[in-house]
Amino acid sequence: MSWLSKVFELNPAGLNWARGVLFLDIALVPMIVFWAIGHEQYLLSALFGLLFTWLNDPGGSYGYRASCIAVFALIGAGLTALGFGIAGEAWGWLVLATFAVTLVAGLAIAFGVRGFVAAMFLNVWFVVALALGFGFHQHARVTSYTWAQVLAWTGGAALWIVMTFVGWLIRGRQDQPPMVAEIPGDTSRRKLTRPLITFTVIRALVMAGTVALAFGLNLSHGYWMTIAAMIALKPSLEQATLVSVQRLVGALIGAVAAALLLLVPASEHGIRLFAVERGLEVVALVMYMHGVAIRVWNYALYAAAMAMGTLILVALPQPSDYAAEGYRVLWTLCGVGIALLVMLLAGLLAKRTTKAPPQPA
Secondary structure, rough: HHHHHHHHOOOHHOHHHHHHHHHHHHHHHHHHHHHHHHHHHHHHHHEEEHHHHHHOOOOEEEEHHHHHOOOHHHHHHHHHHHHHHHOOOOOHHHHHHHHHHHHHHHHHHHHHHHHHHHHHHHHHHHHHHHHHHHHHHHHHHOOOHHHHHHHHHHHHHHHHHHHHHHHHOOOOOOEEEEOOOOOOOOOOOOOOOHHHHHHHHHHHHHHHHHHHHHOOOOOOOOOOHHHHHHHHHHOOOOOOHHHHHHHHHHHHHHHHHHHOOOOOOHHOOEEEEOOHHHHHHHHHHOOOOOOHHHHOHHHHHHHHHHHHHHHHHHOOOOOOHHHHHHHHHHHHHHHHOOOOOOOOHHHHHHHHHOOOOOOOO
16 A cells, blocks of 8 residues: 555646646647548647647747757657658568667767657657557558658647747747746756666667567557557666656556547447547547646656557557457556566666765774
8 A cells, every 4th residue: 555655646736737728728729620621540640749849848938949849840750751651561670660769769868858858759759650550551441641640740749839939929028938847958968878878778679679579470459568668668767666667557557448448439330430439539638638737746647648548549540349458458568567577677787887885984
């Protein structure tokens, strides 16, 4: 009970519903647009473009904010093109790309904590884009074009740039604080130590390994293992043990909840199936809103909300039944288990590289 109380301990000062509602208000725009034009398969790209660009807003003068957001959006557009472009290729290319992107993202700590956080956002999006694109290639019921996915991501990022400009004018062209103050703003360079590089390589190998298992063996809904491992695996060697456990618990809760919800459309057809799928898209958006609002309130619940929303949107184009949900939960457990083993290995690595303190005379 003591362990559970620490994992789910709430920080009342960290609850920010105003921030969550603001994101929901803006995110409704791309949702309604894609509903109106009948291309819901591009919604996830637009939402992630909006969400991650919004989280990565550094604050400050508008020129500085716009330039940082634009660079982030362009890199994200390139990763979107890469993820969806190679999703239908041989699984070896998927493994190689995942390893390279994860490795570069981990080494971005050299550019400061803020650069590292931005790289982690892009790393998560690349894995999600790869999984979503692979799902589209496996099921011909939905047609997806890479250029349209890139346009959707860019449109989501551009929407936030427009909103920042409007807010800047309304507030009298004054400098603004970052939208998410909890994300570190440190841009000082960091030295790439041997333990840090080693852990980054291990993490990249783990992500590449889960991709090889999921796509190389053509496991049914195997990409859930990759996404679960990505969410559960701590991004840095210095991350606290409590936060690491919260990531594991949150990933598991979110995946199981998403799997249960995806059983709802399993027996529906026609207009009822269409209505249920649109309803689940709203549920996913509400989960993102909760994630934005409770990020500091409780990290485990934040991870659960983000995992649940993402997995619902990724899995919606694919048919669901009891067997599918069983596989999804199974691969989620495997992904979380792999992340746990790697974190234990990282802990042993950290202990071996820590020098013993000098003994008093």
